[in-house]
Amino acid sequence: MGRVAIIGVGQSAFVRSYPGGIRELAFEGFKEAILDAGIKVSDISASVVCSAPEYDKQRSPAGVIAEYLGLNPQPTFYVESLCSSSSMGLRVAYSLVKSGLHDIVAVIGFQKMSEITSAESQERMGRGADIQWESPFGTMMPAYYAMYAQAHMAKYGTTLEDLALIRVKAATYGQINEKAVYRKAVTLDMFSDPANPMSGPVASPLRVGDCCANADGSSCVIVANEEKAKIFSKKPVWILGLGSATAPVNVTGRELFTGLAVARAAAEQAYKMAGITPDKVDVAEVHDCFTIAEMMAYEDLGFAKPGEGKDLIRSKETYKEGKIPVNVDGGLLSKGHPIGATGGSQIRTIVLQLRGEAGPMQVKDPVIGLVHNIGGVGLYGNVTILGRE
């Protein structure tokens, strides 16, 4: 059985409010990926459509999106694991291709969040937790991650300034990523200025500046078997490792509050499958839905020991020139986080990095890249390791 490659990637610009419907939004990432892969739409033998439900009114979005993209009569279906939906879609596409059932599969992620208000969006995301036993207390994603931040700070001495440094880094790269929703600089001063919106309290200890930007967006990843990859692609990027894990939805079922058990488990699987150790990773995209999430990712992925993530950001080792560049495309914090499109966008960034095509965000000569994509609050964890020849 041959290897499985990514031969094309695309994404729409991530924007506050997309002036079109979900099918038109999906078209943007899809078109870029098709052109990137140099294939015809009819070369795709199946599609996997990924998003989180209830942001728009369409039920079973795979059907309308496949129709709009000209993907009939090939099979299509919907894959959902909240914010990690399109990494889960990649996992499914890998197995469809590896099994020999299909030769080229498109993983299409999308989310149009702007049809509802921010408070409605918090309620929707909150209902990605346990609606029977947790949501009636008024939960939302920032508050769950805030509980992890509180525990991490208490145990390891991580500071609010350490968290702010992660936001500052994200904004450094968001400014040079033309697809990012937030293109402005962020400074530490903004967090200490009570008049600045960035310092506004959300859920203690997290502030507005610690939270990612909601966005509308789409992404697309074209996955192919080795034979097709060699026909179509001069620079195929190979899927070397896949890891995936779950944790109890209800926080009462969890033991760890200073890291995400799903990320640790998924990373261990992915490293083992790829046959590498964390120090071999040259560039990474991690799920920084909140600043604390990136801090925990450093530790969960083995880039730092537990409690030492703060040293990486203080010494700027996760900047582009550092030992392990992380989220040098702006991350979810600045590039934006259109739930179902996020994983595909992270994969796109790593593929472009490995092909040497990341423009002003390019890190020096990476060979192996990693994507860490989390759904819910450490509910679903996916880690993907990619490599070039």
Add this chain to the structure above:
Amino acid sequence: MDDRFKRFGTVSFTAVTKTNDFISHLEAGKVTGTRCRVCNKLFFPPRADCFFCLSSDMEWFPVSGKGRLITYSTLRYAPVGFEKDIPYTIAVVDFGEYKVFGRIAKDIPEDKISIGMELEVKVNELPNGQLNYVFCLPRL
């Protein structure tokens, strides 16, 4: 239709569950979990079915005694439906054999909350007539 569970929390998203007696226990001033009669495993939140031994033979037990605060967060921005409650503090408290997720009582100021502190649980009636439970300082 037994829809007692709609009374749980500021906004309930569930009405019908096999654990509806939990609400009657709240009305009687008790916070309860379930214990599997076959394998003795304790569950909080309560469940109707045991995933260890697949039994559905459960009995109720009261959540009592002191737990330790694992972590918490005070919300100053709320999801739709909870705006009137802010600020409020959510928390996870470890009672040894099980953990409990809920809110910390409003009469404990935020600067008096610290990880590791001892807390008890008690039933709380919300201004809109709904019921939940909150963590409070242990009675001396």
